[in-house]
Amino acid sequence: MSGGGGKRRHKHEEHDEHVNHERWLVSYADMLTVLMALFIVLFALSQVDQKKFAAFKEGLEDGFAPSNVVLQGSQGVNDAENGEAPLDIQAFVTGDPLELQSREQVLEEARTEEERVEAQGNLDAATQEVADYREIEKRIDAALAVDGNQDQVTYRITSEGLVVGLVADNVFFANASADVEPTGLEVLDAVGPVLASLPHQIVVQGHTNSLPLSSTTRYRDNWDLSTSRANSVVTRFMHVHHLAPTRLTSTGYGETRPLYPDTDQRAMAGNRRVDLVVASPSSEAVRALLPEVAQSTPTDGPAELDVPATAAAESTTEHAATETTATTTETATGGH
Known part of the structure; x- marks a missing residue:
């Protein structure tokens, strides 16, 4: 029998969990990050030649294999090949105009090798025609x-x-x-x-x-x-x-x-x-x-x-x- 002077046990009150109304910002930021990465990859792919595209494809296949969790292809689009400098993705991200222009010029020269050969052929044909x-x-x-x-x-x-x-x-x-x-x-x-x-x-x-x-x-x-x-x-x-x-x-x-x-x-x-x-x-x-x-x-x-x-x-x-x-x-x- 307990005495009337014992301590009264207070009932524990449950409070509703605080709703975080800003959780959507996390998802939104994640989506923007994924979109930015996608655009960077697409832009890089538009500037490379067939060899580097094949290397990029191989890297993706290796990276998404079941045994791999992280994208780590043995040879990706940004790896050096045959002594060539890799694509400067950082230049694309930061938008450094000087570095970006330099890379575009290098890629343009590599991409239009066939066009330069054609232009030289046109010049030779014009020279011969003038001689005629x-x-x-x-x-x-x-x-x-x-x-x-x-x-x-x-x-x-x-x-x-x-x-x-x-x-x-x-x-x-x-x-x-x-x-x-x-x-x-x-x-x-x-x-x-x-x-x-x-x-x-x-x-x-x-x-x-x-x-x-x-x-x-x-x-x-x-x-x-x-x-x-x-x-x-x-x-x-x-x-x-x-x-x-x-x-x-x-x-x-x-x-x-x-x-x-x-x-x-x-x-x-x-x-x-x-x-x-x-x-x-x-x-x-x-x-x-x-x-x-x-x-x-x-x-x-x-x-x-x-x-x-x-x-x-x-x-x-x-x-x-x-x-x-x-x-x-x-x-x-x-x-x-």
């Missing part, structure tokens, strides 16, 4: 020299191919006319056999200067005149020198493709021309290299059109006059 054009120039000059007309043409090498320029002064065409003059026929008959012996496509391009045509001519405008002149040259090549029509193309550009701006004293005479284009058969990549290669290759022919200063000055004076006076003097001196 130089030989064509010599053949044309030799044919023209028979009648002393070797100074009647110019040569340019563009991305289109070899451009044989015929200055359309009174030697080739009378003013506002598409009929080839006798001396012009001599030039075409010297050039024609050389072009006929080539396998290339031949594009004949007609051009005029910017002076407007007189209303008394039979041509509607400079486009019509330039096209008619190109057609006259094509007709001569087909009927006299038997170039296949499938190899010939004629185009008129009017005054839209000048060699010289109107402010240049050579513009009035120099832009009035017919171009014979020995079309390049190469790919676009090779054609883009032709002008650069040609500039570094010496040539025995004239590099650009040489327009007499007096003739250019006369044309400039005519252009400065009123339209009526200009068209009248053009008919007398030859302006288109």
Whole structure:
């Protein structure tokens, strides 16, 4: 029997467990860590070559084998191989711009080895093509020299191919006319056999200067005149020198493709021309290299059109006059 003076036993009170409302932050942080690691791996894979990809794959297979708990492939993407420096993953993580740029340059060089070989092949092809054009120039000059007309043409090498320029002064065409003059026929008959012996496509391009045509001519405008002149040259090549029509193309550009701006004293005479284009058969990549290669290759022919200063000055004076006076003097001196 216990006395009333004994200690009263207090009942233990159970408190509810405190709910941690911030537990989601731990999961969220874990998810971000996994995503960051995934993006790093994907980015690294996009920058490596096939050998390093195979090494990475082997590392993954070894790392996820049942006997392994930790990813520890015998050879992973970041291991050195054949003396090469491993990928600097730390540079990708920290974003160090200098280190990152250096690694990208190294990887780019390794990744584009095949492209560099292709680029060198394109350069070699362009160099050979320019050399072939130089030989064509010599053949044309030799044919023209028979009648002393070797100074009647110019040569340019563009991305289109070899451009044989015929200055359309009174030697080739009378003013506002598409009929080839006798001396012009001599030039075409010297050039024609050389072009006929080539396998290339031949594009004949007609051009005029910017002076407007007189209303008394039979041509509607400079486009019509330039096209008619190109057609006259094509007709001569087909009927006299038997170039296949499938190899010939004629185009008129009017005054839209000048060699010289109107402010240049050579513009009035120099832009009035017919171009014979020995079309390049190469790919676009090779054609883009032709002008650069040609500039570094010496040539025995004239590099650009040489327009007499007096003739250019006369044309400039005519252009400065009123339209009526200009068209009248053009008919007398030859302006288109």
